[in-house]
Amino acid sequence: MGHILVTGGAGYIGSHTCLELLEQGYEITVVDNLSNAKRESLRRVERLTGRHLKLVVHDVRDRQALDAVFARASTPIEAVIHFAGLKAVGESVEKPLLYYHTNIVSTLVLVEVMLDHGVNRLIFSSSCTVYGDPASVPVTEDFPCSCTNPYGCTKLTIEQILKDVNRARPDFNVALLRYFNPVGAHPSGDIGEDPNGIPNNLAPYITQVLIGKLAELQVHGNDYPTPDGTGVRDYIHVVDLARGHVKAVEKLKENPGIVIYNLGTGRGYSVLEMIRSFERASGKPVPFAIGPRRSGDVAANFADPAKAGLELGWQAEFDLDQMCRDSWNWQLKNPDGY
């Protein structure tokens, strides 16, 4: 099938994507510095698939080490999926240089080394955050982009850099995948999201409340212009998201140049709907209190995923209740993460 290099492959979305790629018969090498992941995630991917993958532990910004990965690959690397990077919005406001350095320099070094080795297919983890505060929903890929925090600005800048590289080198193929809000876990409950410290995102916060690690959820505002006043997002099952990457790998084999896809379900759910779905999944109430709005939050953001449907032959299959059941199953089986 081919050999794929996955940067950041030990992380949440990366580990689920490695599993899907191994199941499709791809050979995988992961480069991850384990700054936000554990080796155990990939051991479990190997156990679940009955297949082996190679993990090389170093920073993507380490050019010599990255060069050696390409030079010494047992079979030539044909494409790269670039997940590695930092992703916490709040932390990026506190530590902008860390975010710009990690996310942007890692991408520059990666693309330079790819070009040195004649590898011309790259899939990049972008984000719905590049739409800023969208004028309307659902958003299509041609909506105007903007950024409101350093994390989001790294994604927008990297998108621009990759567009420029493609303009200079039209044979360099890039898929910019704009993920909406990934939640859920593999149905086995053996791999999932394992945040450090107090989670920033809604789903892991709720599962930690349900398991008793956190006292109650703060709902960040109920005065938005949405049906119940709470924020609306396009939550997407991480397994669906992972399968979108397999489709993107196949797409790049057609040498399409630069392609951009929203990966979302096309449906928005509110914070209160999310709470109710987790209550159904767990059979327990989610204690919550209504708090003020969180700075930087938008009222509603959800995708029009039609383009990915048409051009990738991909669409999300799992609904919100399945996402919440799988998140809860992972939390119950792994109360302290990996």
Ligand code: NAD
């Ligand atoms: P994650 O933190 O679980 O995974 C990122 C991985 O990259 C981790 O395993 C970490 O150890 C590794 N890493 C970080 N910096 C590195 C470096 N310099 N060199 C090598 N490895 C490094 O995050 P995730 O949720 O799996 O996100 C993956 C990608 O998707 C990120 O680029 C993120 O910005 C993007 N994304 C995530 C979301 C989300 O809500 N989870 C949404 C949109 C986009």
Ligand code: WQD
């Ligand atoms: C979802 C909803 C909150 C926590 C972030 C990044 C975005 C992308 C996805 C990477 C919102 C509400 C949350 C809580 C709450 N990541 N909420 N109480 O903010 O849509 O997007 O992750 O690219 O760039 O910004 O996700 O999970 O933080 O919030 O009420 O304790 O839940 O206000 O309406 P968000 P989230």
